[in-house]
Amino acid sequence: MLGLNLKKIIFLLLLIAASYSSFASDIYIYEDKNRTLSPEKVKELFIAGEFKPLPQGDFNAGFTKSNFWLVIKPSGSATEQNLVVGNAHINRMEFYEANQGDIQLKYQTGDYYPFNQRPVRNRFFVFPIEPKLNSIYLVMVDKHNESLQLRVEILSDEHFFQRTSNESLITGILSGITVLLILFGCFLFITVKEKLYLYYILYILSGTLWILADKGYGYQFLWPDSPEFASLARPIFNCIAMIMLLEFMQVFIGQTKTSIFYTPILIVKLIIGLTSFAFLIYPEGLYQYSFFFLGLLIFLGISTQVLIAISLVEKIRQNNIQAWYYLISIFMLIVFSITELLIHAGNSGPQINYLSNYGIQTGLIIEAIILTFGLAHRFNTYKNEREHLLLEVNRKQNEMTERIIETQEMERKKIADQLHDDIGSLLSVVSLQLSSLLENNRKSDSMIKLKKAGEVLETVSETVRSISHTLNPLAIEKYGFKNAIIDLFTNINLADRIDVEYIIIGFEGNINDEKNLINDLYRIIKELVNNVIKHSEASHCLIQVIEHEDCISIMVEDNGLGIRDDNKLKNGIGIENIRAKINYFEGHIEFSGMPDGGLLINIEIPLKSN
Known part of the structure; x- marks a missing residue:
């Protein structure tokens, strides 16, 4: 029983293999060295047994000066068949059908002819074959003076498509x-x-x-x-x-x-x-x-x-x-x-x-x-x-920018020193002289005018001093950044125009060595506070300045009018100056309105690592 089942399995496998193989047709080849044979003469030579079989369908002539003739004897299968010549480059091919006494040219194709002369539209040369009794097919292959390789097969339509x-x-x-x-x-x-x-x-x-x-x-x-x-x-x-x-x-x-x-x-x-x-x-x-x-x-x-x-x-x-x-x-x-x-x-x-x-x-x-x-x-x-x-x-540009800023700081310091030492001292002398004149002059009109002049000169002196401190915050050099900021807020609170509450954390270490950064931080904070005093109509302002490991954060919160004109707020000259300083240090600034009125400004500036 086991042997019988094994035979059945082998038989089925052979059937499956046969369905994927070419038909068992006979293929023969003959070399026409003079390239003069006619189809009739080829048929006679085939009958006389001059052709050699191609059992595997493979032929490699190499470089040749001859024509070659193929004779195909199709199998008796009723299934439609195709003669496939597996070479995409043959100069001339002539396909003949030879019956008992008649030889008919059915196809003439090759690279010497337009592609549409091929019987089947394929890169290879494919010829439909009708399996007729006592019929053979003659194929002339001309590729003289070139290298010739052939693989000739007869395939069913299904096998050919696969x-x-x-x-x-x-x-x-x-x-x-x-x-x-x-x-x-x-x-x-x-x-x-x-x-x-x-x-x-x-x-x-x-x-x-x-x-x-x-x-x-x-x-x-x-x-x-x-x-x-x-x-x-x-x-x-x-x-x-x-x-x-x-x-x-x-x-x-x-x-x-x-x-x-x-x-x-x-x-x-x-x-x-x-x-x-x-x-x-x-x-x-x-x-x-x-x-x-x-x-x-x-x-x-x-x-x-x-x-x-x-x-x-x-x-x-x-x-x-x-x-x-x-x-x-x-x-x-x-x-x-x-x-x-x-x-x-x-x-x-x-x-x-x-x-x-x-x-x-x-x-x-x-x-x-x-x-x-x-x-x-x-x-x-x-x-x-x-x-x-x-x-x-970028590094060189940053170095150049830093040198420019250092030069600006030096020029600002020079101007500040001149304003403070020269103009400030001169105005102070004038103020003293006017004060002396006021003490000795008894005319009431002159007294009033001189008094006004003294007030103006005093204002000029304070303005010059303020400009000097803005150009070069002397308090930072004397007392450090943290104490300079505290002194700024203390002076603002003494004016009784607004209550400034402040929280300052850090700024005890090497940050004071970054002169450009701390000077601009001082100017940014001062400009923000001035904006609150001038434009917000706020009565209270909270300012937080915190030094983190990798950045410095500044928060300014007030209870004023809030955001009334967003474009004016974000594009004003003062804000643009602040934004330019922050961008230089690769920081960012955010504005947000408070639910109950007021404005919240957050600034974050990264610190450079060693």
Whole structure:
């Protein structure tokens, strides 16, 4: 019983496997070295047994000057079938249906014809087959003077759709990664505006176009009505990609004319450019001397990789980190590129299907990803250097600003000293003289005028003294910041115009060494109190000045009229002066009205750390 069940399971697995495999049709091949055979002669040779079977459907002729004929004997299945020739670049193909006595040309297609002549819209050559009794199909394949690889299969519609979907998925993933890399390069170029990232974009873009051309998607979607360009697209985009690769490498690792490899690289770039130009102006030469051009492209490709490798070694000896990124990336591209080139040249052993189809593309993607890490490293280095430079510029600007403020303070002190010592003393003398005159003069009118003059001079003297103290708060130098503020509030309370309640915490340590800061703090507090006295009509004012570990906070609260005109409050000259001082010390100020009237002002100024 167990053996019977095992046989059933194996049978079911074989059925499932058969549903995903190609039909068991017979495929045969014959080489037409003179390229002169007719379909009738081909049929005779097939009947005579001159054809060789292709049991696996794989054929690698390498570089050839011959045409090849395929004969397909379809299976007896009634399911619709498709002959799939897995090569996107065949110059000419003729598809014949041969019955008992009749040979009919059904399709003529290839890269020499517009894409819409293909019977099935696919990057490969796909021909519908009707499984008829005693019918065979003849296919002429012409790719002389070029490298030829074939994978011939007969697939059902379902299997063909599944196969092409998988291949499209792989190409889509590779192309999607490439698009992301191009977008990343565009972001870097827009951000930094350096030609390195432009070369990177052009290199990846030309490589992408080469991928599309090589896989047949370019002819299918981009230039379907330009058969003359179908065969030129791959070598032209290959040449452009090599030039961009060299340009990008030189800028990426910082290679200059002083390098001994600069001139050889320049020569190789010129040869590649001339080769690409020759393809454009003399496309017939690509077909007549295709073996020469194929060898030239292989030589230029290897030369490009060798020059890049030795240039990187030169830079690595100079401790260039970017060269390490490039060396690792180029190693992957060299391995995959040589593998695929050898397969297409027909010099390899058994074909490796993935490498023969996606070798260079995979190497290009891996190389681009590694280079992207190198670009990101270079961008971060550039960003850090830029930030360091900006910090250095800001530091120098702050130093310059501090020197300007120190100069202002010195000038203010000089003016204050002159006002106090010169003008103040002179006004005091005048006041004394007038007082003496008043004591000796008996005329009533003169007495009144002289008395008024004395009052004016006394006012001038007080004003000059006030200006002097504002320009240079002498009390801070004599008694310290905290005592100077207390003295200011005490004098205000003595005037009986407003009751000032104050709380002062801290200011016992090194804060007094920050001369510019404490002088401006004194001026800010004095200006705030003056605003309360002049504009708020308040009877009480609470002021808190607190020194924290990392900042100084000032709070001014009154019971006055509050906010009547917000624009006037925040944009007045006095407030603007206060705001300018606070902004210089990177602080901030907030205004808020009280529910029962009055105004609350909060100020916070950070303290500089050592």
